[in-house]
Amino acid sequence: MALERFTKDHEYVRLDGDIATIGITKHAEGQLGDIVFVELPEVGRKVDVGEAIAVVESVKAASDVFAPIAGDVVAVNEALTDSPALVNEDAEGQAWFFKIKIADPASVEDLLDRAAYDAFVAENG
């Protein structure tokens, strides 16, 4: 089973070998409201931890999506460009944002597990 981790920026990271699939959590989607635009990074881009590499815009505001781990962007979910509302429908499933081939798979272990993320959300709203 794929390793699943979360960030305090409300992203999820699913690791399969050295490929991490990243998107925003259902909680983040609920906070943002109706998503009307998603901007994705270019495939091939080398990213550092914490780098703003995607944008998600709701009817209310624009928010950055950060790279939770370092590596190379190897795929982006083009479906979101045409159907941003997919994020509202299935944030943690079909509506993944991008995949990163990670430099150091062990670094994913440092992120929050589901229980720690849920506790973070409960505490910070």
Added chain:
Amino acid sequence: MTATPTDALVPLTRTPLFDHHVAAGAKMVPFAGYEMPVQYPMGVLKEHLWTREKAGLFDVSHMGQAYLVSADKKHETAAAFLERFVPADMIGLGPRQQRYTQLLNEDGGIIDDLMVTALDPARHPGVLMLVVNASRKDVDFAILAAAADQTKSIRLVPNRQYALIALQGPAANAVLTAMAPAAAAIPFMHGERIDIGGIAAHVSRSGYTGEDGFEISVLASDVADLWSRLAADDRVQPIGLGARDSLRLEAGLSLYGHELDETTSPIEAGLAWSIQKRRRSDGGFPGADRIRRELSDGPRRKRVGIQPEGRAPARDGTEILSENGDKIGVVTSGGFGPSVGGPIAMGYVAAQHASPGTPLNLMVRGKPLPARVVALPFIPHRFRRQPDAS
């Protein structure tokens, strides 16, 4: 939507409908010193579309309401007083007629924009009802009250014990007239005192969505009852400030603090239509020199509608460049238009770039985003200019 900066130490005011909003699952946010519903569980997008299709119910009790009262009970006395501050023809305002205008500073900049209604002279002779922006009401009322104190013939009476709600959308007329048949006969941009199922209300046919609808002023003690009765209609949903903003943006209507501020003139803002002929020729309002000059020579910059290409919205503050890369203006409101189905914006550009069709570039996250100037409104207004023939 940008909330007006609020001193965190000042407690937020609640409208009389606060408990209703919370019970309905609204997300409450600070706005102009009030705790207001930004959206209900339906969400901004669906609330917006619901209002265009059926009827939306809005709590706008945060807005400022006041009466200008003539001591001699003559319309002309209050109207002439108000004309010292606004460029619209107030003396020519007929009984129960409503007009949109602006409070101006000495430079012709906009202190606030407001709605003025001449109350029914049979009931309230010589009284003008003012509805002003929440964020500006203290400023407005201070200016008017200070001047009124000097005259002795006029009093400004803030109407704090009244709430204000709006019912907007193509079904608004049917919904309200089912409860208050007299509402059917209220023409566009008129206001009257009517009875809504036993509740005394001042109802005007106007609004901020581009749709037919009403704004209803009632005693704070009656508003929860009226709100519940209106909301019980299947065609009605409560609508938050989020959709109020996208509805007015699609309708090409200005928002104070965005399109309008103390540096902007009504002519730059495309509001020349709100300055009637007599005032243009005679002046006699603050900033008349600038406004008359801009009317004859054209303003330096103009408010325009902007349609970005693609799907990325351009938000308030986005820099606008010409095709050659010169900085020519700034976006003042921008987002997604649910009925348009894409991004829309308004902003100011140098006058020579203001014609519909002019290509522009919007600097979004450091990249130029192609866009063009388009005519306002984005969605045609559907005001009901003729009342029912009955």
